[in-house]
Amino acid sequence: MSLTERLRRLIAASGPIPVGEYMALANAHYYATRDPLGAGGDFTTAPEISQMFGELTGLCLADAWDRAGRPEGISYVELGPGRGTLAADALRAMRAAELSPPVELVETSPTLRAQQAERLPAVRWHDDVATLPEAGPLLVVANEFFDALPARQLVRAGEGWHERVVDVEGDRFVPEAGRPMPGSALPAHVREAPEGSILEVSPAAAAIVRQLAQRLVRQGGVALIVDYGHARTAAGDTLQAVRGHLYADPWMEPGENDLTVHVDFEALGAAAEAEGVRVLGPVTQGAWLTALGIDARAAALAAAAPARAEEIEAAHARLTAPEQMGTLFKVMALAAPAWPDPAGLA
Numbered sequence: 619m620s621l622t623e624r625l626r627r628l629i630a631a632s633g634p635i636p637v638g639e640y641m642a643l644a645n646a647h648y649y650a651t652r653d654p655l656g657a658g659g660d661f662t663t664a665p666e667i668s669q670m671f672g673e674l675t676g677l678c679l680a681d682a683w684d685r686a687g688r689p690e691g692i693s694y695v696e697l698g699p700g701r702g703t704l705a706a707d708a709l710r711a712m713r714a715a716e717l718s719p720p721v722e723l724v725e726t727s728p729t730l731r732a733q734q735a736e737r738l739p740a741v742r743w744h745d746d747v748a749t750l751p752e753a754g755p756l757l758v759v760a761n762e763f764f765d766a767l768p769a770r771q772l773v774r775a776g777e778g779w780h781e782r783v784v785d786v787e788g789d790r791f792v793p794e795a796g797r798p799m800p801g802s803a804l805p806a807h808v809r810e811a812p813e814g815s816i817l818e819v820s821p822a823a824a825a826i827v828r829q830l831a832q833r834l835v836r837q838g839g840v841a842l843i844v845d846y847g848h849a850r851t852a853a854g855d856t857l858q859a860v861r862g863h864l865y866a867d868p869w870m871e872p873g874e875n876d877l878t879v880h881v882d883f884e885a886l887g888a889a890a891e892a893e894g895v896r897v898l899g900p901v902t903q904g905a906w907l908t909a910l911g912i913d914a915r916a917a918a919l920a921a922a923a924p925a926r927a928e929e930i931e932a933a934h935a936r937l938t939a940p941e942q943m944g945t946l947f948k949v950m951a952l953a954a955p956a957w958p959d960p961a962g963l964a
């Protein structure tokens with residue numbers, strides 16, 4: 619039975635479901651059943667555009683480890699590693715900096731685990747962050763991971779907020795303002811948003827950030843969170859569906875499109891800070907990569923392969939230019955109390 623049919627029966631039997639549940643079921647099906655990345659897939663990510671992204675990420679982590687006094691027992695941890703491209707590039711760059719940590723991947727998709735196994739020889743997989751190694755500092759990377767986690771949508775209605783739910787009409791799913799819910803936990807500057815405003819909250823994302831922060835406090839290390847989103851909590855419906863590199867209707871064919879929301883960095887930062895880590899940034903991806911030396915890396919790659927110079931320059935621009943990924947994408951770091959600030963986030 620298709621996911622559409624399963625959701626239709628579920629809603630017919632027990633009523634409309636919250637948007638967050640719809641997103642969770644759709645994305646679990648979507649990622650479990652395909653490799654969505656690259657030119658022939660649905661979307662492309664920074665590490666798939668150029669090796670420079672993973673290399674600079676690896677160097678940033680190795681530099682933080684070096685300035686922390688080169689502690690033993692380090693693990694490289696990646697959340698939602700896709701095809702394993704970022705990890706492969708980061709680990710190569712870290713090896714050059716004398717760091718070769720064991721690799722721990724948090725990944726639920728069997729299809730993508732198979733891809734990762736091809737690119738990364740010896741890794742351990744985890745269904746969630748709870749089973750990561752309990753000892754030794756963690757160097758954590760998450761690129762375009764948090765945007766795929768389910769978000770609840772709250773709708774401003776009258777004096778309070780309702781949780782947006784999904785009903786079914788024919789072969790189409792339709793969102794509607796559902797049950798009233800308390801809004802007291804919302805940040806002050808969004809609590810009084812005008813009638814009809816939509817606010818997205820992701821308890822799933824906040825829970826993972828809290829667990830990571832607790833681990834960093836106990837074990838040491840840093841985490842780099844890269845995603846598209848806003849630096850401050852803001853009202854707005856950012857749920858979007860992408861398929862074949864084009865926007866699609868998020869309410870049609872759940873599980874066949876990539877569903878994402880903008881990441882609320884203010885909310886994630888607050889969740890992390892409450893656990894005792896330092897939060898750096900967010901800064902724009904363009905500023906971060908530039909501070910880490912992407913201009914010099916692009917020039918070196920082009921000098922080594924003149925025939926590819928144009929392609930390398932195009933990738934450089936795509937990763938850093940404000941009208942491309944440079945500004946919408948942001949980087950936030952979490953640092954354990956005794957660890958230095960990762961480079962590029964000032």
Ligand code: SAH
Pocket residue numbers: 645649655663664665666697698699700701704724725726727730745760761762763766767
């Ligand atoms: N970081 C990669 C892939 C981004 S796509 C890149 O930049 O290319 C999102 C990734 O997160 C995929 O690997 C997907 O399978 C994984 N993912 C999505 N939801 C997840 C969840 N709840 N738990 C673990 N992994 C998840």
